[in-house]
Amino acid sequence: MSNSPVIHMESVTKKYYIGEPNELQILFDIALDINEGEFVSIVGASGSGKSTLMNIIGLLDRPTDGSYALSGNDTKSLDDIQLSRIRNKEIGFVFQNFNLIPKINAVRNVELPLLYAGMPQKKRTERAMELLELVGMGDRYTHDPSQLSGGQKQRVAIARAMANNPSIILADEPTGALDTKTGRMVMDLFHKLHKEEGKTIVLITHSPELAQETDRMITISDGRIISDAERVPSLIRPDSDSDSDREGADAE
């Protein structure tokens, strides 16, 4: 495993309406390192800036100031096309409202990142089926999103996020639109991906209970990180080597 963190942020700030009377600063001086294989949660009340932070991590938005390196590459100098490519290859998005494309079936939805990566149709379908199998949706691949339940949709969305084998999975309130039981199922899936596939997962949530399940909990309030706590080795998941790796990184 690499020594450099997957996500490395230094004094990142984000302002809107710069230079106008209603100038608004959302993020203040964020410094953040997330290592490969970590399962991190970012917690904060609504309006705390966690979504803005997620957009910046996901390269959908650029910081006003500060530096952000993804997998060791500084993102400041990248143009839109390069950002799109990195989003495509390095980041898997899971949204609260699933954001599956309506009227096209599960396989085609999962194929989407592969399509933009330029993979040929046949290989795309193969890979998509594999992923749907992984998330337990192997029997529903021809279903349209409208024919799937919330939990099923979210599992398809997770399969889609995994498509290009990204460095990080960015999950924005993935259980927010689900009931407790299906939410649980989705969380179990994240744990499975973390444990079995060794995925780096960043979970954005407003629920402290869900955050408790992760290795590390970062709390944001009013645009500042107010706490960054390692979870005490837990009941849910025995320690893996990723923990020692993280400790090494923390020691820097």
Added chain:
Amino acid sequence: MNFIESIKMAFASLMINKMRSFLTMLGIIIGISAVITITTIGNSIQKTLSNTFNTLGGATLELYLTVKDDYEGEWSEEEEEDMITLEMVDELLAQHPNELYMSVTQNCGKASIPKNDTVDLQVNMLAITDSQFKLPTVRKQIVKGRAISKADCEQCKHGCLVSDVFVEQYFKPNEDPIGKTLTFTMETGENYHFTIIGVMEYTELEKNQLGMNQIRNLDEIETHIYVPYHTMLKLSGKDPGEQTMSWVDIGWTNDCDVETAKKYCHEYFDEKYANNDQWEVEIFDPAEQMGMINTVLNVITIAISIIAAISLIVGGVGVMNIMLVSILERTREIGVRKAMGALNTDIRRQFVIEAIIICLIGGLIGVAIGITNGFVISAIAKAIMNSVASQYAEYITLTVQPSLTAIFVSLGFSMLTGLAFGYYPAERAAKMNPIDALRYE
């Protein structure tokens, strides 16, 4: 993402909303079908006119004597020795035996044939060459026996063609006319003998012209008898070198075309008349007259087509409108695609191709409708002609000829419409900010 993927994707998303896609196409369909209908009609009129023209005698070149452009001497009537002779024509034809032929119908005056003691049948003697019955102008059918052959002419045989009407007049029913010899008493008093080698049939129009419907007594009808040209020439005691004509019709076979035929005639007669101070042989091609009519028709067709094409702009605005609505509806989808790594160009291309495909499919449907309209209108025209001017019907072949140029141009134009009116909405989609797009409700 490659081009074919984009096309597939565009088709898929058009299939999702079939009704809307079709309604969007409708503007394009109407525009294109109007253009294709008009050009098909224009083109078909042209084709029909030129076919009819050929049927009615356009398919020969008329060679005639004319005064040379640079002649400065005293004007005088053409002398016997200046005239085109049959010998010349025969020589010209001999040079290009399978390509050119002479088309002659010479009226040799009236003759009478005694039917019985009391009745003499009056006939018109027409001297023709062997090629005469091959001409599209001559729509008479040989119903019995054979037509006048080349050998009949060359060897000056005494064979003749009679008409079905004559057979009715002269022979008893069931009597076989072939091989019977007739005695023709010419107006000059001479008696000629010809043996019937074939029977031809008059067309309805000709029968009308002969007065079949007005004249009660069948025997009063003057029918036509065809005899070999060279035979008549010989009977009149003339040599082909002496037989002069002020004009001659030259036709061409399928092995030749009009331009080559003109070239041959020019080559031959320019040389023949090279030493003649005053006279030369000029060629008149009746088909050239068609050129002017065609030009007028073309101008009208294009003018109306342009007016019809304006409706395409209306259709294009419809496409743009729907594309804008569709893009607004799919804002979230665009956001997702961008988050998944779609480039602006991918998004732009997706929507531009959707617009182009709508227009192209609309265009294809329009072309199909336009061509169908052409056939429908032709069927109606045929029905009208048959009821109003049936006697001419056999001379006029209605041809439906869709204009290929118009089809390609209008398909190209409809694609261009898609591109022009699809680009702005697609550009808007491509420029969307992914964060805002993802949040769009």
